[in-house]
Structures are given as C-alpha cells and as structure tokens.
Amino acid sequence: MRLADKFNELKNRNETALLAYVCAGDPDIDSTSRIVDSLIKGGADIIELGLPFSDPVADGPTIQAASERALSAGMNPDRYFELVANLDVQVPLVCMTYYNLIYKRGIERFVKDCVSSGISGLIIPDLPAEESHDLANCCSQEGVDLIFLVAPVTTDERIEMILSKTSGFVYIVSRLGVTGTRTDVTAATSDIISRVRTDIPKAVGFGISNAEQAAKIIEAGADGVIVGSAFVDIIASGDNVNKRLEDLTTEIKAVCRRD
Amino acid sequence: MSDTKYGKYGGQFVPEILMPALEELEQGYEKYRNDPQFLEELNYYLKDFAGRETPLYHARNLSKKYGTKIYLKREDLVHGGAHKLNNTIGQALLAKYMGKTRLVAETGAGQHGTATAMAGTNLGFETHVYMGAKDTERQRMNVYRMEIMGTEVHPVESGSRTLKDAINEALRDWVSNVENTHYLIGSVVGPHPYPMMVRDFQSVIGNEVKQQIMEKEGRYPDSIVACTGGGSNAMGIFYPFIEEDVKLIAVEAGGKGMKYTKDAALHSASLSVGEDGVLQGACTRILQDEYGQILESSSISAGLDYSGVGPELAHLADIGRIIPRVVNDDMALEAFHELSRVEGIIPALESSHAIAHVMEAAESGELGELVVINLSGRGDKDLETVIGLERRG
Ligand SMILES: Cc1ncc(COP(=O)(O)O)c(C=O)c1O
Numbered sequence: 001m002r003l004a005d006k007f008n009e010l011k012n013r014n015e016t017a018l019l020a021y022v023c024a025g026d027p028d029i030d031s032t033s034r035i036v037d038s039l040i041k042g043g044a045d046i047i048e049l050g051l052p053f054s055d056p057v058a059d060g061p062t063i064q065a066a067s068e069r070a071l072s073a074g075m076n077p078d079r080y081f082e083l084v085a086n087l088d089v090q091v092p093l094v095c096m097t098y099y100n101l102i103y104k105r106g107i108e109r110f111v112k113d114c115v116s117s118g119i120s121g122l123i124i125p126d127l128p129a130e131e132s133h134d135l136a137n138c139c140s141q142e143g144v145d146l147i148f149l150v151a152p153v154t155t156d157e158r159i160e161m162i163l164s165k166t167s168g169f170v171y172i173v174s175r176l177g178v179t180g181t182r183t184d185v186t187a188a189t190s191d192i193i194s195r196v197r198t199d200i201p202k203a204v205g206f207g208i209s210n211a212e213q214a215a216k217i218i219e220a221g222a223d224g225v226i227v228g229s230a231f232v233d234i235i236a237s238g239d240n241v242n243k244r245l246e247d248l249t250t251e252i253k254a255v256c257r258r259d
Numbered sequence: 260m261s262d263t264k265y266g267k268y269g270g271q272f273v274p275e276i277l278m279p280a281l282e283e284l285e286q287g288y289e290k291y292r293n294d295p296q297f298l299e300e301l302n303y304y305l306k307d308f309a310g311r312e313t314p315l316y317h318a319r320n321l322s323k324k325y326g327t328k329i330y331l332k333r334e335d336l337v338h339g340g341a342h343k344l345n346n347t348i349g350q351a352l353l354a355k356y357m358g359k360t361r362l363v364a365e366t367g368a369g370q371h372g373t374a375t376a377m378a379g380t381n382l383g384f385e386t387h388v389y390m391g392a393k394d395t396e397r398q399r400m401n402v403y404r405m406e407i408m409g410t411e412v413h414p415v416e417s418g419s420r421t422l423k424d425a426i427n428e429a430l431r432d433w434v435s436n437v438e439n440t441h442y443l444i445g446s447v448v449g450p451h452p453y454p455m456m457v458r459d460f461q462s463v464i465g466n467e468v469k470q471q472i473m474e475k476e477g478r479y480p481d482s483i484v485a486c487t488g489g490g491s492n493a494m495g496i497f498y499p500f501i502e503e504d505v506k507l508i509a510v511e512a513g514g515k516g517m518k519y520t521k522d523a524a525l526h527s528a529s530l531s532v533g534e535d536g537v538l539q540g541a542c543t544r545i546l547q548d549e550y551g552q553i554l555e556s557s558s559i560s561a562g563l564d565y566s567g568v569g570p571e572l573a574h575l576a577d578i579g580r581i582i583p584r585v586v587n588d589d590m591a592l593e594a595f596h597e598l599s600r601v602e603g604i605i606p607a608l609e610s611s612h613a614i615a616h617v618m619e620a621a622e623s624g625e626l627g628e629l630v631v632i633n634l635s636g637r638g639d640k641d642l643e644t645v646i647g648l649e650r651r652g
Pocket residue numbers: 340341342367368369370371445446447486487488489490491492493561562563607609610635636637
C-alpha cells in the first residue's frame with residue numbers, strides 16, 4: 001500500500017496516523033514478525049522497520065543498543081528483505097536505515113529489493129536532500145517513496161527545497177538531538193510544524209513516547225506521530241513484550257482518533 | 260554552495276539538523292580565511308603559543324645508515340607534542356570569530372583531544388572531548404592532561420569503544436547543541452567543509468617545508484613520506500607540493516596483517532584496501548563488510564586506528580597522485596626504537612610508520628636521494644604501550 005493512500009484513508013476518517021518504529025532483528029530475528037503484529041493490533045497505521053547499521057549517528061542510546069542486539073542476532077540486508085517479504089500485514093512498511101548499506105548493496109538492487117519485499121518508503125537520516133539525486137531517481141522510477149526530514153533549525157528556504165523532494169510524507173524532527181524518549185514538546189516543535197506549509201502529510205518524531213505528548217503534537221497540526229524508542233525500550237526489557245507493545249500502541253492511537 | 264566533492268569522494272552525508280550548521284561553518288570559513296585580522300591572530304598563536312615554525316632537521320645518522328638524505332619535519336616539537344594543534348588553534352579561533360561558546364571534539368589516542376583542550380582553554384571555550392572507553396583506559400595520561408586543563412572527557416561505551424564511536428558520539432552531541440557549539444574535527448575527515456578546512460590549517464607544515472628545503476638544498480625533495488590515519492598530517496605536508504614533481508607517500512597502519520575477523524580488520528589500511536562507502540559524513544574509502552557494516556580497525560598506534568580516511572586522499576590515490584603504502588605493527592615498533600637510538604628522538608608510534616617505510620624502501624632507490632619524513636608527533640605518550648608490549652614479549 002502506498003503511503004499517500006494510507007494518509008488519505010486516515011484523513012477521511014479524521015484520524016492522525018501512528019507510525020511505529022522498531023528495529024528488525026531485535027532482540028532476535030524470529031521475534032520481529034510477532035512484534036510487528038502486536039503494534040498493528042494496537043492500532044499502528046504504518047510500520048517503520050529499522051535495518052540496523054553499525055554506526056547509527058542519528059540515534060540515541062536506546063536505538064543504538066537495539067541495533068547492536070539485532071546485528072549480533074545476525075540481521076543483515078539479505079535477511080531483512082526476506083523477513084519483510086514474509087510479513088503478512090496490511091499496513092505500509094517503511095525501511096529506516098543509513099546510507100552506506102544502500103550504497104554498498106547498489107542503489108538499484110536495494111530499491112528493487114524494497115519493491116519485491118513490500119517496502120513502500122525509505123527514511124535515510126544521514127542522506128540530506130543534496131546527496132539524494134541517484135537514490136531519488138531510482139525510487140521514483142520504482143515507485144518507492146523517499147522521505148526527507150526537516151528539523152527545527154532548517155531554514156524556510158531549505159524547507160521549501162526539501163518539500164519539493166520528499167514523497168509519501170515529510171518527517172519533522174521535533175527537537176534538536178538524536179532519537180530517544182527524552183522530550184518536552186516545546187515551542188520549537190510547534191514552530192517547525194507551522195513553518196512546514198504543505199499538502200504533503202507531516203509526521204512528527206523524535207522523543208514522543210506517550211499519549212500525552214502525542215496529543216500535543218496532534219494539537220500542533222501533525223498528520224502523523226512517530227514513536228520509536230518507547231517501543232524499543234519495551235522490547236529491551238524483555239518483560240511481557242507483546243502485550244505491552246499492544247497496550248502502548250492502543251493508548252497512543254486513542255488520541256489519534258479525533259471523533 | 261561550493262563544490263563539496265573530490266572526484267567521487269567527499270560530500271555532506273549528515274542528518275538534516277547539521278546541514279544549516281555546515282552551511283554556517285562554510286560561510287564563516289570563507290569570510291575569515293583571508294581576513295587580515297584573523298590571519299594575524301592565527302599566526303600569532305601558531306608562533307608564540309604552538310612554537311612554530313618547526314625545524315626541518317637533517318637526520319645525519321639516519322641518512323648515513325640508510326644511504327639517502329633524510330630530513331625530519333619536526334612536528335613533534337609543536338606544543339602538545341604533535342601536529343594536531345595547528346588545526347585546533349585554527350578551528351577554535353574560527354569558532355570564536357563565529358560567536359560559538361562551546362567546543363566538542365573526538366579523540367583516539369588523546370592527542371587531538373589534548374590539542375583541543377589547549378586551544379579551547381586558551382581561547383575561553385567550554386570544551387568537551389569524547390573518547391572511546393577502551394582508549395581512556397589505554398591512554399590515561401592524555402585523559403589527565405585534558406582534565407587538568409579543565410576539559411570534560413566523556414568515555415564512550417558504545418560500539419567498539421574506540422575512535423569511530425567517539426566520532427559518532429561527538430556528532431550526536433553536536434546535533435543536540437548545534438546552536439552554540441562548534442564540532443572541532445581532528446583530521447581531514449567528515450562532511451565538507453571539514454576536509455578542506457583541516458587541510459588548509461595543516462598546510463602550514465608543507466608551506467614551511469617548501470621554504471626550508473629550498474634554503475637548505477636549493478630544490479624540492481624527491482619524496483615526502485607521512486603516516487596516514489585520517490590523513491591530516493599527510494595532507495598538511497603534501498598539499499603545497501601537489502603541483503610539484505615530488506613523490507607523495509601515505510603510509511597506513513598494517514596492524515597485525517591484512518586479515519579480517521567477522522566484524523574487524525586486523526589493520527587500518529582503508530586507503531590501500533578499503534572500498535568506497537559513506538562513513539561519518541563523507542564518501543570515501545572505508546573498511547566494511549560485504550553488507551556495508553563498518554569494520555573495527557586495528558593498529559599499535561591509536562592515532563592511526565580508524566576505519567576511514569580523508570576523502571581528498573582517497574581521490575588523490577585514485578588518480579595516482581599519492582602512493583599508499585602499508586607498514587605493520589612490528590615494523591613500526593622497530594622504527595620507533597631505531598630513530599630513538601640513532602638520532603636521540605623518540606617518535607610517536609604513528610610517525611614511526613612513516614620512518615619504517617623509509618627504512619624499508621630507501622635501499623631500493625624508489626624514494627630518490629632527498630626524502631622528507633613528517634615526524635608528526637613525539638613518542639612520550641607511547642612509552643606505556645611500548646613497555647607493555649615488550650614486557651609481554
Ligand atoms: C602523532 C600523530 N600522528 C598522526 C596521527 C594520525 O592522524 P592524521 O592521519 O590525521 O595525521 C595522530 C592522531 O592522533 C597523531 O597523534
């Protein structure tokens with residue numbers, strides 16, 4: 001399913017999208033499909049499935065640790081695409097990874113693997129718009145969305161340039177820093193959301209971990225909320241994981257339904 | 260925006276949060292690099308604080324023994340004991356002109372961290388240095404040096420707990436504090452404009468050599484040899500000679516041999532045997548596995564122990580303008596002792612790689628009759644390592 005269709009469908013139901021991030025292969029390769037099922041059961045609309053990289057510079061300690069667990073468990077791009085192809089889900093899947101894994105596999109091969117396994121979009125936090133030419137061309141040819149990020153420090157001029165390149169949605173980084181559960185939804189968050197003027201869906205992430213924060217983000221005008229580290233924390237605890245993932249998703253999804 | 264690439268290498272592969280900061284840095288650098296007041300102040304610090312210019316020393320004993328005329332560029336005599344201060348003074352001064360109040364840096368052996376602490380303290384910055392936990396353990400003296408100067412040292416526990424992870428952590432700090440903070444990278448690596456800027460600040464080495472060798476020999480050398488981790492001392496001495504008819508040899512750490520385990524290389528020879536990839540902001544040659552996961556590197560010298568290399572060096576190697584060579588741990592250790600015994604100069608283990616290559620290659624004649632070695636640092640910091648190794652036998 002294309003991301004645009006999903007956002008449209010939700011808009012028609014007056015719902016905000018809940019995008020749930022987990023790292024594929026964390027804590028082991030077999031657990032991922034059950035984890036994804038729990039997130040969907042709780043109400044996740046889009047799944048961001050991390051493909052772990054050895055040097056995740058945009059991630060805080062929580063997702064770094066998840067990446068290390070997944071790599072130790074043997075996760076790699078071959079197994080990732082195999083795992084994704086075997087997932088039996090009805091929601092769009094987005095691959096979040098770092099550029100070197102794409103570069104090394106070869107852009108064309110990577111994007112074709114996305115198509116054949118059922119990945120709808122790509123988020124590459126270390127690939128700014130300026131460096132995206134080759135990947136963007138290939139993605140548009142193959143019908144895979146390439147999602148770019150904007151941050152509170154992004155100038156209006158850059159926002160415009162990025163909006164001209166992003167597809168599927170635009171990822172708004174809520175605050176300075178790396179991924180993690182630490183947050184306060186500040187004036188800077190509302191400011192950046194309001195500065196991104198577009199019809200393209202706006203999904204906001206980094207540091208959102210509960211329903212209360214999600215509500216504030218929705219209030220500020222987001223079309224989607226992205227939650228990652230909070231789910232990864234649950235996975236890391238090893239304690240009643242699937243039930244707690246489902247519960248947290250349900251809680252956050254509840255504030256995404258506005259009627 | 261100016262060109263960010265060297266051939267196919269370089270670029271700016273960083274999170275969007277850093278793009279405005281890189282643009283600001285680029286503009287700041289363009290504004291001040293030729294500003295008379297900035298240059299006057301920079302030269303003042305290089306002379307009176309760092310101790311430049313450094314001598315170009317004719318190593319008579321070594322020359323005699325190896326049958327070719329060898330000069331040593333004495334960067335070991337720079338304040339702090341390595342070439343690193345040339346760059347940290349330059350960047351810290353630039354950061355001050357740009358109104359930043361806080362510096363972050365990564366360090367491997369602690370040499371760049373120490374040089375950042377010196378420049379940062381002197382110029383009034385709050386200074387934070389990230390250092391792999393493995394390195395804080397094996398380079399305790401440098402941790403103390405930094406702390407004594409008031410710098411906060413953060414041990415990094417993630418990943419392989421070495422330089423690569425320290426860079427990741429410094430980048431994460433910068434992403435979080437980008438508005439008042441300058442990230443002071445220690446080598447010609449990372450996103451544009453760092454490789455260019457660090458090269459320019461280190462070019463003082465090569466510019467001095469040009470004058471000094473003309474005064475002493477009336478001609479340029481046949482070859483220049485420098486050790487290469489990220490490549491800042493190499494680019495610093497090479498760059499002014501790029502257009503000249505001089506052989507430029509970049510010597511990388513061969514560690515325990517050109518071998519691999521599942522997630523580590525037993526060497527650090529990214530220029531010689533690395534493959535193209537994107538690491539820490541730049542496209543360059545890196546040590547990686549079949550999927551593009553970064554391999555840990557290895558070397559007896561912490562300063563060469565890095566999985567990547569500066570993008571401009573990768574380009575110059577591609578077009579054949581520089582020659583990459585590899586020297587292993589044992590050869591470097593031998594050279595460390597050789598220079599100490601023959602010349603009364605204890606070299607850094609990093610620089611020992613360059614010396615070892617000259618010891619090995621001089622006889623074949625491939626270096627010509629007039630050779631300059633960049634003696635990038637002094638070896639006091641390495642005594643504990645060397646003694647430890649030799650006790651273990
Ligand atoms: C004495 C010395 N030489 C060389 C290096 C390697 O760095 P580069 O290749 O950037 O000169 C270091 C790094 O710490 C060093 O301390």
